[in-house]
Structures are given as C-alpha cells and as structure tokens.
Amino acid sequence: MALSELDVSDQMDECIDNCWEAAQACEWCADACLDEEMDMSRCIRLCRDVADLASMHARFMARNSNYSEQLAEDVAGAAEECAEECSRHDHEHCQVCADVLEDCVESCRAMMA
Template structure:
C-alpha cells in the first residue's frame, strides 16, 4: 500500500490536506536530491542550503498536518516563504535537478498557501 493510499483512509483529512501532504513529501525528497547534486559546486552553495531548509520544513509540515496540529498553518507560512525563495534560486541554474526542483516547489508553495489560509 502506498503512502497516498494510507492517507486516503484517514477520514479527518480533507482532500486539500491530503494533496498538501503529498506535495510536501515530494518536495522533501526532491530537495534532498537537488541539494546532494549541488554539493561540490561553489556557485550552487546557496541552492543547496535552501533546498535543505525546504526539505526540513516540508517534512515537518507534512507530519503536523497528518496529526492535525494547531501549528500547521504557522509552518505552512514558513513553507511558502522557503519554497518561493528556493524556487527563485533554483531557476538561476540550468541544471536539470534545479529545474525539476523549482517545478515541484512551485506546486508545493501553492498547496501550503492554501493550508496557511484555511
């Protein structure tokens, strides 16, 4: 059973929350990959740092949403800010991993924005 299938069985989660959890989990993994690919490139140091920050924030946000934490909206706001900063940084680079990361983070930022405003 996939994680996505498991979340569908949690009745307390709305479809919007489920989608945001999935987007956050994807962002976590893609950011870890992008950060790893940036290692050793001096011009990608800031990109790696931002990716690591986003990975930590999105992982935390997914966990908080899964347990319906009262702090979820606060962390969602931080996720939006971090995702947008990282997207901007990734777009400065031509590397495939940066372009993929920027695309995933744009979607994640939108999902988190919906959660922050819920």
C-alpha cells in the first residue's frame, strides 16, 4: 500500500520523502566528511542532527502525530543551518547535501503553514 492510499496529503507525502532524502544525504555527507583532511566536525555534527531529526519527523508525519508541526520547525531550522555549513565546503558530498536540504527546508516550512 502506498502512502497516497493512506490518509496523507500530497504536501505531507512530499515532506516525508524530502525528510528521508535529507536524512540519507546527511548520513552520507557526515561519513564522507570523516575522510577529509580539514576539520569537518561542525559539518558532521549538523549532518548527524539533521539525519536524526528528519527521519523522526518523517515517522511522526506518517503516523499523523500531534507533534509533527512542532518538529517541522525544528527540522527546517536545523536543515537550514546544516545547508549553510555544507555550502561552505567544496566537497561534492557537501554540495549535494546542501542541495537536498533546501528541498527539506522548503517542504517542512510548507507543513508549518
């Protein structure tokens, strides 16, 4: 059964997808940052926070949690800060992560409206 067959709006379905994609991109970026020669600790920490928050938010939306809207605000803020940090680095994994996070921020902010 697809999410679209459940009681989930198109907007929520998109946000769930964007949150899962953000979590995956952040996990990949954080792992790749470990191999960089420069200090990437801030990027790693932010990516790990966003990965956890975004995956939790996706699960909360899927079960129509009353806390989903509050969590959307936290995810949007953390993802925005992480995207800013990632965009400062020339590494491909950071640039990809920053791009993916922009969609996550946008869809989480739409869920808050």
